[in-house]
Amino acid sequence: MAYAAAEVTGAPSVGGKAVDFDVALTAAAKLLRRSQRPLFHGLGSDVQGLRALFRLAEHCNAVVDHMHSQALNSSLRVLQSRGWHTTTLGEVQNRADLVVMLGVDLDRGFPRFLERHVAGKHALQQARRAHRRLVHLGPKANTPTCPADLPMDVLPTPIDRLAESIRTLQGLLQGIPLPSVSDALQALAARIAAAEYPVFVWAPGQLPTATADLVIGAACELVAQINRTRRAAGLALGGDDGAQSALAVSAWLTGFGTGVGFSRGALMPRGELGGSTTALAEGGIDLVLHLGSFSQARPPASDKPSIVLAPPGLAPSEAPDVYLPIGIPGIDHPGQLIRTDGVVALPLRALRAPHHPSATEVLQRLQSALERKP
Amino acid sequence: MTTRRLTELRGGRIYDPTHGVDGESRSLFIDDSGHIAAAPRTPAEITQTLDVDGCVVMAGGVDIHTHIGGGKVNLARMMLPEEHLASLVGRDRHPWPGSGVATPSTLTAGYRYAEMGYTACFEPAMLPANAREAHMELADTPIVDKGAYALLGNDDFLLRRLAAGAPDSEIADYIAWTLHASQAMAIKVVNPGGINAFKFNQRKLDLDEENTAYGITPRQILLSLARNLNHLGVTHPLHIHGCNLGVPGNVNTTLATIAGLEGLPAHLTHVQFHSYGVEGDRKFSSGALAIAEAVNRSPNISVDVGQIMFGQTVTESGDSMRQHAGSAFASPRKSVLMDIECDAGCGVVPFHYRDRNFVNALQWIIGLELFLSVGDPWRIFLTTDHPNGAPFTSYPHLIRLLMDRSFRRDMLATLMPEAVAASNLASLDREYSLYEIAILTRAGPARSLGLANLGHLGVGARADIAVYREHADRERMFSSARYVFKSGQVVVQDGRVVAAPNGATHVTRAEYDAGITRSLDDYFARYMSVRRRNLMVSDAEIEDLGRSPLCIHSTRRQG
Ligand SMILES: [Zn+2]
Numbered sequence: 012m013a014y015a016a017a018e019v020t021g022a023p024s025v026g027g028k029a030v031d032f033d034v035a036l037t038a039a040a041k042l043l044r045r046s047q048r049p050l051f052h053g054l055g056s057d058v059q060g061l062r063a064l065f066r067l068a069e070h071c072n073a074v075v076d077h078m079h080s081q082a083l084n085s086s087l088r089v090l091q092s093r094g095w096h097t098t099t100l101g102e103v104q105n106r107a108d109l110v111v112m113l114g115v116d117l118d119r120g121f122p123r124f125l126e127r128h129v130a131g132k133h134a135l136q137q138a139r140r141a142h143r144r145l146v147h148l149g150p151k152a153n154t155p156t157c158p159a160d161l162p163m164d165v166l167p168t169p170i171d172r173l174a175e176s177i178r179t180l181q182g183l184l185q186g187i188p189l190p191s192v193s194d195a196l197q198a199l200a201a202r203i204a205a206a207e208y209p210v211f212v213w214a215p216g217q218l219p220t221a222t223a224d225l226v227i228g229a230a231c232e233l234v235a236q237i238n239r240t241r242r243a244a245g246l247a248l249g250g251d252d253g254a255q256s257a258l259a260v261s262a263w264l265t266g267f268g269t270g271v272g273f274s275r276g277a278l279m280p281r282g283e284l285g286g287s288t289t290a291l292a293e294g295g296i297d298l299v300l301h302l303g304s305f306s307q308a309r310p311p312a313s314d315k316p317s318i319v320l321a322p323p324g325l326a327p328s329e330a331p332d333v334y335l336p337i338g339i340p341g342i343d344h345p346g347q348l349i350r351t352d353g354v355v356a357l358p359l360r361a362l363r364a365p366h367h368p369s370a371t372e373v374l375q376r377l378q379s380a381l382e383r384k385p
Numbered sequence: 386m387t388t389r390r391l392t393e394l395r396g397g398r399i400y401d402p403t404h405g406v407d408g409e410s411r412s413l414f415i416d417d418s419g420h421i422a423a424a425p426r427t428p429a430e431i432t433q434t435l436d437v438d439g440c441v442v443m444a445g446g447v448d449i450h451t452h453i454g455g456g457k458v459n460l461a462r463m464m465l466p467e468e469h470l471a472s473l474v475g476r477d478r479h480p481w482p483g484s485g486v487a488t489p490s491t492l493t494a495g496y497r498y499a500e501m502g503y504t505a506c507f508e509p510a511m512l513p514a515n516a517r518e519a520h521m522e523l524a525d526t527p528i529v530d531k532g533a534y535a536l537l538g539n540d541d542f543l544l545r546r547l548a549a550g551a552p553d554s555e556i557a558d559y560i561a562w563t564l565h566a567s568q569a570m571a572i573k574v575v576n577p578g579g580i581n582a583f584k585f586n587q588r589k590l591d592l593d594e595e596n597t598a599y600g601i602t603p604r605q606i607l608l609s610l611a612r613n614l615n616h617l618g619v620t621h622p623l624h625i626h627g628c629n630l631g632v633p634g635n636v637n638t639t640l641a642t643i644a645g646l647e648g649l650p651a652h653l654t655h656v657q658f659h660s661y662g663v664e665g666d667r668k669f670s671s672g673a674l675a676i677a678e679a680v681n682r683s684p685n686i687s688v689d690v691g692q693i694m695f696g697q698t699v700t701e702s703g704d705s706m707r708q709h710a711g712s713a714f715a716s717p718r719k720s721v722l723m724d725i726e727c728d729a730g731c732g733v734v735p736f737h738y739r740d741r742n743f744v745n746a747l748q749w750i751i752g753l754e755l756f757l758s759v760g761d762p763w764r765i766f767l768t769t770d771h772p773n774g775a776p777f778t779s780y781p782h783l784i785r786l787l788m789d790r791s792f793r794r795d796m797l798a799t800l801m802p803e804a805v806a807a808s809n810l811a812s813l814d815r816e817y818s819l820y821e822i823a824i825l826t827r828a829g830p831a832r833s834l835g836l837a838n839l840g841h842l843g844v845g846a847r848a849d850i851a852v853y854r855e856h857a858d859r860e861r862m863f864s865s866a867r868y869v870f871k872s873g874q875v876v877v878q879d880g881r882v883v884a885a886p887n888g889a890t891h892v893t894r895a896e897y898d899a900g901i902t903r904s905l906d907d908y909f910a911r912y913m914s915v916r917r918r919n920l921m922v923s924d925a926e927i928e929d930l931g932r933s934p935l936c937i938h939s940t941r942r943q944g
Contacts, residue, residue, distance in 0.1 A: 058521055059930075069482065090464050094719035094733075096709075100914040101514070101726040105541070106584060133911040135541050135727065136598070208584070238709065242586045244724055262462045263454070263491045263522045266469035266484035276476030278484055280469065347926070349518060354456055354725055356517035357919055358926070 021323020021367065027330035036373070039300075039318045039333040040380035046298035049073045050290055052310050055252035055303040057346030057359060060370035061260040064302060067378045073300070074272035074281070074290050077257045078308045079249070082216035083269050085223035086247060095231040098210055098244035099352040100128045105135040109206040111146040111199070113213045113230055114173045117155035120217055121248050130158035139208065146199060148176060164202075166195045170218065174225035181233045207242065214248040250351035252305045259349050291315075301331070304339055304370055320370055338367040389430045390417045392873070396438035397852060400823040403444075403832070403841035407820045413442060415848040419873030423844045437852050440867055443823045444840050445504025445849035449830035450624075450654055450689050451771040453494045454508050454522030455533070456515040457701045457731040460721050461488045461772075464733060465699060467717075480527075480885050487698045487772035495527035496882045497778060502851025502866040505530040505831075505839055505888070509573055509624060509654065510703045512536050514726035516567035517922050523890065524929045528876050530839070530849075530936070532570035532891035534624050535563050536703055538606045539580035541727040542908055544599040547609060554898075557613040557942075561897035562905065564619070566921040568892045570834065570938070571621035573654075574610055575703040576628055577603035580730045583706035590706070592628055592641050603628050604645050611649040617895040618940035620835025622650035622687075627659050630707045634663040636672025643679045643686055652833065653680075655691025655770040657752040664807075669744055671751045671808055677758035680765070687833055688759065689766040692752035692783055693745065694775030699735040701773065708732020727912065738775075746804035748774075750797070756787055757813040762824040763832065780826075781863035787817040787825075788859045835938055836891065848873040889934040890927050896942070 023035035030038075043049060051068045054061060054077040068075050077083060089095065103110065110129050117124055125145070134140035144162045147154050151167035168176050176196060182189050183200035203209050211230050218226055230245055237243035249255070262268045265278055272279040272290075281290070290296060291313050300318045301310035309327040310317050317331040322339045340346035341359030343366055349356045368376075394413040399406050414431075416422035425431055452458055462469065462485065469484035474493055476482055483493030498506055506526070511519040511533035523531045537543055537560065546555060560572060578601055579590035585598050592604050611623040627642050629635040639659040643651075653659070656676060664670035680686050697716075702708050705722050709732060712720035716737040723731045738745040752774070759765040767784070771777040786793050797805055805811065817825070831840020838846045850870040856862040865880030876884045902917070909917040927935045 062525070087463060090460075090719075090721065091466055092719065094464060094712075094715075094721045096722040098724045099514070099726045101728075101912070102584070102724045104914060105727055105912055106724070128914060135545070135912050207586070238722075242584065258463070259459055259518065262459045263525060265482070266462050266488070266490040266493075267466060268463040273482065276482060278473050278475070278482045280466070280473070280484075347517060347521065352726075353460070354512070354515050354518075354723075355915055355920075356515075356521065357915065358517070358923070 021326065021336040023336055024330060024334040026332060032335070035333055035335050036376055036380065039335060040377055042298055042316055042318060042333060043071055043300070043377065044381060046071065048295045049298040049300055050296045051075045051300050051302070053078045053302040053308060054257040055305045055308065056370045057253060057304070057340035057348055058256050058260055058356070059346055060302070060304065060340070060374065061253070061257055062264070063371045063374035063378070065260065065264050067374050069273045070378060070381060072274050074296065075261065076290060077254055077269060078252055078303065079216055079254045080269050081220050082223065082249060083254055083258055085218070085220065085227055086215045087268050088224055089227045089231055093228065093231060095245055096234050096238055097352070098246055099354050100350070102244070103210050103246060104128045104131060106139060106208045107210045108139040108142045109144055109146065109202055109209040111148060111203070111209060111211045112155070113177065113211055113226060114149035114153070114170050114218060115212055115214045115248060116153040116217055120214055124248065125155060125158055125161065130161045144202065146202070148199070149173065164199065166199060171222055174222060174229045177226065177229035177233055181229070181236055184236065203237070209237070209243045210246055211243065212246045212248060216249045216251060246352065248351055252303065252308060253348055255349045255351055255353055259353065302370060304337060320373055322367065335373055336367045337370045337373055338365045340369070343367060344369045389422065389425065390432045391415065391422055391425055391430050392433040392435065393431045394435050394437050394442060394850070394852065396436055397440045397442035399442045399842060400819050401444065401842040402820055402824045402828040404843050406842070413842060413850070415870065415873045417873070419848050421842055421844055421846045421848050435868065437867065439855055441819060441853045441855055441862070442842070443502070443851050443853070444827045444842050444846070445851050445869065445871070446502050446826045447505040447830040447834070447836065447840050448498070448503055448768065448777065449507055449766045449833065450509045450768045451506050451777055452508060452510060452701050452773070453506055453526060453771070454491060455511055455519035457510070457703070457733050458488060459522065461699050461701050461733045462490070464719060464721055465735060479882055486778060487776045491522050491525040492527055495529050496885065499528040499869050499871070499877050499882055500865055500880055501780060501863060502853065502869050503529060504849035504851070504869065504871055505836070507531065507570060507834065508533040510534065510536055510575065511567060511569060512703070512725055512728045513563055513567040513920065514728040516569070517926065520568060520890070520922055520927060524933050527885040528871055528882070528888055530888035530891060534571040534573040535567040535569035536575060536729050537563060537572050538574035538577045538610055539729045541581065542905070544578065544581060544596065544601050547601050547605060548599040553613055553616065555901065556609055557617050558897040558901035560610070560613050561617055561895035562901050564893050564895055565897070568890070568922045568927050570891050570893050571619060571624055572610060572614055573624040573626065574606065575626040575729065576630065576706055577606040579603065579628060579706045580704060583709065583730065584724050588706065588710070590628060592638055592645065607642065607646065608649070611646055611651050615649055616943055618943050619893055619895060620938070620940070621833055622652050624652045624654055626654050626704065630658050630704055631711065633661045633669045635659050636662050636675055639676055640679050643683055646685065648685050650685045653686060653688045655768065655773065656688040657691045657693065657748065657755060657774065660751050660755065667743055669747060671747060671754060673751045673754035674758055677755055681760050687764040687766070688755070689768040690752050690755050691768055691770035691774045693738050693748045694769065694779045694782065695738045695740045695745065695749065696775070697735070697737045698772045698775055699733060701731070701733050703729045703731050705730030705732045708734055726914070740800050743801055743804050746800040747807060749800070750804060750808040750810045753786060753793065754808065754810055754813065757815045762821045763829045765825065766830050766833070767825040781860045784822055784863050785858065785860035788822065790814060790816050887933045889936040891936045891938065892927070893938045893940060895940045
C-alpha cells in the first residue's frame, strides 16, 4: 500500500536516526524476539488495533497495560466489589431531570458533554428537560461553563471531601439526623429526593488515585440506595485514548478487563490491579512497547529499551529505540471505538489518503516477522 | 465432467430427523466444497475415508439461545475476576488461551461449543444500540456460525409510535429496518414494555398493565411485534421473554400470553423461569404441567426450557426490572444494572443455585418436567439460557438427565425432600431417544430459525457434522466429540480442537420503505446521542476484512 508522502516529519527511526520503515520494523522485531518479558503499554488504538495487539502480546509473553489503567482499575475495583447501576448518554439526554457532577472538570475533560447531552432542546420526556438542573459538586475552580438555559447550582467541595459529601447526601436521604450539614447540601438532598431521574456523573480519570475508589464507591452506593424505592443512575465519563475499547477487547478476548499478561501459551492475570508502574517495579520487564494513536502519551519512565507506535504529531519528543509511525483511526483509516458508556460502538471513517499504515497493519507485520524463523 | 473428490465417513449410525433417518448405519459423503454429497458413482471419487464404525453421527448442534456476546456478557466478565482466575485455559488445551465457564472469553466459548459438537450459536439479546460491539465479540468467537436477535419492545421509538396509533405497515418497516441496522437474525422482546416502565419507576408490569409513560400494555406490544414479524415473513417468530420472569404465580401470565397471541407464531424462551405457581406452604410450586398442556395444544408456540443446574453461575438479562429485584439475592453480593440508550436495559447478577434450597430445587424439577411433558420435540429446544440457568457446558449432563430415567431419579433423590414431594417428576418415565435429542439440539432449532442447510445431513447441506463415540453414559458421550466437521473441515478430533476457522454470521433481511428511515433520521437527530447512520452496522463490518462470511436470509412479505 502506498502512503501519502505529504508528512515528512514522522520518519521511522532506529536509535533516533531516520530509517526506512522496513528497517525500523526489522529492528522492532529483533527487540521483541530477544525480549523475555515485554510490557505492552498504552493500548491507545481502535478495536482492530487492539485485537492485533493482544494477538502479538500472546505471542511475545507480554504484560498488557493501558496508559489510563489507574482510572480503569478504580472503576473495576468498585464493579468487582459491589457493582453499580448506570445509564447511557442517550438516557441522560431524554430522561434526566437532575444531573449531579461529582468532582468532574467538564471544561477540561469533556467540553461538549453539556451542550450535547444535557442542555439540548429536545427530550422524549420534555417535562424532564424543562425542569432539568445541573449541580456541580466539586472544586470551585472546576465549575463548568454552563449553557444559559440550564440552571446550575454550585456546591464548592474539595476533592478530598467529595466522598464524605456523597455519604452525607446518602444519610440525609435516609432521614438520618446529621449535625452541621450545610444548607446547600440539605437543599441538594431535597432536590435529589424530589427528582424522578437524577444522574450522578463522575470521571475516574480526573480523580486522584487515593480518592477515586471512595468517590466512585460512595456514588454507586447512593444510586443503589435511591433505586430501592425511586429511580437514579450513575454515569462514568472517560474513554480517552480508546480506554473503553481496550477494556472491552481485553475482557472479551481474555476474560479480564485489565491487568492481564501472557506466559508460554497461558494467561497470566495479575491479581492486584496495579498498573504498569507496578509491573515495571516488580521486575522482569525487559522491553516496553508503547502504542498510542490518539494523544501524546509517553511510555512509563524506565531504563528499558522501547518501541513506540504513534502518529508522527503525537510521538513523544525523546526518541525511543525504535519508532514506527502509524495512522490515526478515523483520519487515516476506518475503525471502531467503544464510547464512554460502554454500550455504543462508533464507526470511524477515513478522512484522507493514509499517511501511515494502521496500528493493525504494523502489529500484524511484526507478528509475521516473529513467526518466521529468525 | 469434473471428478468429485469425496470424503467418506464410514460405518456411523446416522441420526437425521429432518429426513426421518433414525440410527441408520451407512456412509456419509462430504464434497470438497464442504457440503454433504450424494453417494459416489465410482469408488474413485472417494479420496479420503474416515472410519467411524459404531459412532453416532448427527448434524452439528445449533444453540438457539445462548448469551455469548455483547455488552452485558462483557460486563459480567469484568465483574467476575474470581470466576476467570479459577478457570484459566491455555494453549495446552485450546488454540488460544482464555478463561471463564459461565462467562467464557469469546475464543474459549467457540472452542468449547465445538468440542461438544455444536457448530452454530445464537445470541438472543442484542440491543440495537450495542449491536456493533455484540457483532465484534461474535466475530472473535471461532468455529461456530452465529447470529443474534435484536431487542425491540422497550425502545421509546416503538412505544411512542404504538401510542400514536401507528399503522402496522410502519411498525413492520421499523422491524425490518432494525433487522438490517443491527444485522440481526430475529427479533426478541424482553419483559415487553417493562424495561421501559422501570425507567419510570414501575416495579412490575403485568400483561394488561399500562406502561405509565406511554399507556401501552405488554399485550399490545407482543401482538404488534408478533403480527408484523409474521407479516414480514421472518422465519423465526417473535422470541419472547415474557412478563414477570421468576415471579411466583407467573404461570398464569405465561398461559395468558400463549392464549393472547391469538394463534400467531411465537417462541417462548427459558419458559422454566415463567412456570411458577403459588401452591403449598411456601407459596412456590410447579406450573410445568399447565404450561406443557398449553404448548401441546398450541401448534403456533415453541419453547426453550432454560434448565437450571446447581452451582455458581451469573444471570445476564435485558430485563433490568426483574434483575433489579433479583439483585437482592446476588451471590456473591454484587450486581450491575443499566438503563440503556432509550433502547432497553440490562442486569447482571451472579447467582448460586443450591440443591438444598426449596426454590432452586423446584426450578431444577420444573425444567425437567417441561422437557418430559411437552409432546412434540420439534417445538421444544434444549437450553440452559446460558449462563442464566447454567453454563452451556452442562448440556451433556442435561442430555443424560433426559435420556436416562434411573440417573434422573438418582439425582432427584439427592434434592431437598420437600421439593421432591411437591413434584411429580419421579413418576415421569419418559426417556428421550437419540433421535429426539437430535431434534432438540439441532434439527428443531435450525428449522425454527430457517437455516435451510444446517441442522440436517441431507445432500447439499453444509457439512457441519458431529461424530460421537457411542457410550451408555450419555453425558460422557456428548461432552467430547470424536470428530466435528465445520464446512467439511475437521475442527475437532477426539475432543480436541484441531482447527479454528471463522463461522458465518446469519442475518435476516426484510424490505422496508424509505419513509421509515426518514422518520428515524428525524428521531435520531432530535433525541438520540448518535446519528441513525452511525448506529447501522455495515455488511463490511460483519465480514470483518474477509474473516467472516455473511449469510443473508431474505424474506418476503405475506399477503
Ligand atoms: Zn436468555
